[in-house]
Amino acid sequence: MSEIQTGDYYTRHFSPGPSDDTLIINMGPQHPSTHGVLRIIVELDGEYILRCEPVLGYVHRMHEHMGETKSYTQYLPNMGRVDYLHALAWNWAWCGAVEKLAGIEVPERAQYIRVLTTELNRISSHLLWWGAYILDLGAFSPILYAFQDREIIMDLLQIPTGSRLTYCYFRFGGVSADLSDAFLAGLKDFVPYLRGRLPMYRDLVTDNVILRKRCEGIGHFSPELCRRYGATGPVARGSGIDYDVRRAEPYSIYDRFDWEVPVLEAGDAMSRYLIRLAEIEQSLKIIEQALATIPSGDFIAKGAPKPKWAPPRGETYFAVEGARGKIGVWLVSDGTKTPYRVKLRAPGYCNLSLFAEAAQGVLLADAVSILGSLDLVIPEIDR
Amino acid sequence: MLQTEIIVPAELVRLVLGIVALAAFVGANAIVLVWLERKVAGHIQRRPGPFEVGPYGLLQTAADAAKLIGKQLTMPAGADAFLFWLAPILAFLPVFVLFMPIPFGENLYSLDMDLGLVLILAYAGFGVLSLCLAGWSSHNKWGLLGAARAVSQSVAYEIPLLLAVLAIAFMTGSFNLQAITEGQGPWPWQWNVAVQPLAFFIYFACALAETNRAPFDLPEAESELTAGFHTEYSGMGFGLFFLAEYANMIVVSSVATVLFLGGWQGPVFSGWWWFLAKVYALILAMMWFRWTYPRVRFDQLLNLNWKWFIPLGLANLLVTVAVV
Amino acid sequence: MQTSALVLFVIHALIIGVGGIMAVASRSLVRALVGLIMTLFGVSGMYLLLNAPFIALMQLLIYVGAVVILIFFAIMLTKAPAGGEEERPNQVRTYLLALMAGVLPTFVIGWVVLTDQPASINAPLETGLKALGQGLMEPYFLAFELISVVLLVAMSAAVILAFKRRQSR
Amino acid sequence: MNIATCPFPAIAITATDYAKCGSTAYCYVEPRNVVRAAKYFFEAGYFIEDVCGLDLEEGFEVVYHFDSFTAPGRVSLRLVVPHDKPVVPSIAGVFPGAEWHERETTDFFGVVFEGNPNPKPLLLPDDMTLHPLVKEQKKRQPAVNVFVVHRLSEGKEPTAAKKKPADEDEEA
16 A cells, blocks of 8 residues: 555554455544544444444543642532533532532432432433434434423423533532422423323334344343443443442432332343333432422531632542443542542443444444443543 | 428427426425425424425425535545546436336326336436445445445345336236226225235335335435435535435335326326325325334345345235236 | 438447447446446447337346446455556557457458348337247247356355355354 | 452552542552452452542552442552653553553553553543643642541551562562
8 A cells, every 4th residue: 555644643553454355434523323523443344343443532621630720619510511411410429529528418408409400310311312322223203202301301400500401500518509399390290291201202112123123132241341341320230230329339318219220131232222211210200209208498508618618638439320320529639729639430431441342243333323322422421 | 402301209299398397397396395304304203394484484495405506516535526426417317217107197198108117117227326326436435335235225125126016017917107007996996005915015115225215224324324325425416316315206106106006096086186196195104204213224124125025025926927 | 210210320339339438448447337337328229229128128127227236336345456457557469459359259240241131121120028028938948048047057156155255254 | 358368469458438438448559569459359340440540749649449339349449650650550451441541541640551452542632742630740749638548447547568578579
């Protein structure tokens, strides 16, 4: 071949295999099914993937460095931008880490508010994933049905949080505003409404024979694979690993509610799909119980930190269950107003890292299905 | 000076008039269909669809056409210019030939040909050719993959399509579309679909595959291949592929109407309106499928063809021959 | 009608000729293929001139719709080795041989036509489909079956090749 | 876990208050023993949570968080490498998931993970030479200033217990 160097750094360092008949192709960063700006360099034999390598960093914003330059309160809005689909879980992860470090008690009502809004946010994240995944498989309509339901959630969450997507609602020691009656009434109506919609989704999409053929047996992840790559969330639970941070590392008041962790053994894309749908139902269950038992009281602790507050020195690790898996925040403080080190463990990052191994030898169309079933949010992966 | 007597045969006049009329028909229909597709998609997806431009958004397509025409035509570096621009033209031109033998009414056809059906089948092959050329010449790997898919898909699906069509031809004993129409009665139970439901099913499935409509839209498969064979086309280059897709939809629906649904005959007031109604019903069904089903995978598509459609088509043909 | 027939003949001959030259002379395989299609298209027009529409349409259906597409497929799936035979300029000897390969058959056919002129009909008659089918199944049955044997052999060979490739994967 | 029963050569093991700092134990090892430690955690059924860096006055601290799906209780495996020669053996051969975390740490801190199967920049551009999380000299803190180790029962500061160097020559 000619000596002219083509491609960029990553393509040049992606050494092709020994065969002459393969095709090296850039899937992304502008590709319809990489959900944003993920890029995957793929070596294809026909339509079979021989090898692939994800290339990240196209929306990398160095949130961890921002954490070292901003004060604790100033860093709060960053969380909604890490994973914009389940922003409240990240809110919670950051607030929880700081509260754990400084030993701040969260009032009872604030705990309930956090559970209610986070679970609602989880449903909206799963709904969006559901639509987007079916879109990856080539059906256009379900995503708009999902958006219709998600719209109600966003309208609801707008009432207490004031924003629709990148929420910044939690504060150290509570939340920024109390839940209004309009929100509580709306939520009360929403639970049976969504329950009524779910059977329709099942009839329309889940039982569709083409969808089943595209998901069943595709992208099999063994529990061992999940463990080696540290996959968590629906990806791990779809592979038979009974692991949910809300149960395994209990935080807040999740132990008061009666709910289950859905686990399926199959480990294929279909089981991940079903897990997420089942999680919507479980979240509804939690919301229903929390709505029934929400106490009155303060929505933020009396001695909640002021903006220029500095926590004691020390370090802590706090994890919450996000829609995509285990969100972890490792926080090191040197006792000043800015954190010494913030490490954000993004679940999507770990889940995606197993893709290169899982996609070996599958068809390109199946790779799209696997990629979709991982539920990627690229800003969260790149941070 | 040589005196030549110019004889213009009536058949030629009919042909020229027919082609002009067909060009208008195809153009008008494509515009209506694009609008219809968006409206159908909109209503399936619980949104209004286009409704800003003109009444009910009727002028939306015109606005889009103006936009497409106004856009710069770009070509990637390293592409084969001749083939690159030949492909969209080749996609659209044969469409006129395909329409010629179709009888829209008792006397409404532009070419009365004994081999009308064969003519349509023969020229339908050019569509695939244009897809291949487009994918290959655009110097794009996604385009190449799309072209490879287009080839194997259409080669595979042409066989059961032919088998289904042959069953009807055997029954009628003619390739003349007018004769096939007249071989059926005006009432639905006299149509070929009542006698040959399997052939109709196979034909319609294959027609979806041949026109690259969902769930068989693998050559473009935008979630896998970005846009497949027409990834690199801009402006009217893309527009011609788009028009050809809709024109092909009308063609396959028209042929299905003639072969299986009694053509222009209806229980009352037989005429071209019946023909159009049937064609549009089929097209609506195609749109309905597209906006409902996920896309099948490539090997599933081929397996479906080789393991089900071809054996079924052959069996159907054998039974038909035995009965006839 | 004679003049118009002649004009049409010339047009088709030109299409065939240009297509042939394109098929032989172009560097790119796909362009050569387009030339081949042009030739086949012209030939099909010739059949139409001979009042044999069925053969003309079959020519398009089988050659353009299937054979050429398959060749296309083969071209897309194989990569010409860089610096292979096709890339070097041809030698004079090759051109001479090519010219001979083209001219010799013309001479033979021309000679046969000139010495033993077949009885020609001014306006060719259209043979009905039925007659065509009967002709294939009755007097020319053996030839017809032999062709199908050839196709069968080709098909089995293709299957065997495909299986070998699949096993090596 | 206990320093005496620890199956891999560790420098110090501190049992910590899980409720306060989110880990059950901090386990300090020499950089060259990290692969053996990772192997132990792999065989014990842990999964890798993340690999983080931390810039301290003593050097770069690399922290591996391991957690278990079945019996929760995070263990953080730690090691310190000097600023001028930040080289750590890669554990990607044991936990393939560590590959990305290690590459990320290389991007942010310039810590080199020897033996990483794909040592390219992951999150930062390939031509970037700056390591954004490396602190200026005057902003670096010594470890004592940031670590308050919450021991389980006694409130004493941890004492670094040296392990016998008998089996330290085994490299993975």
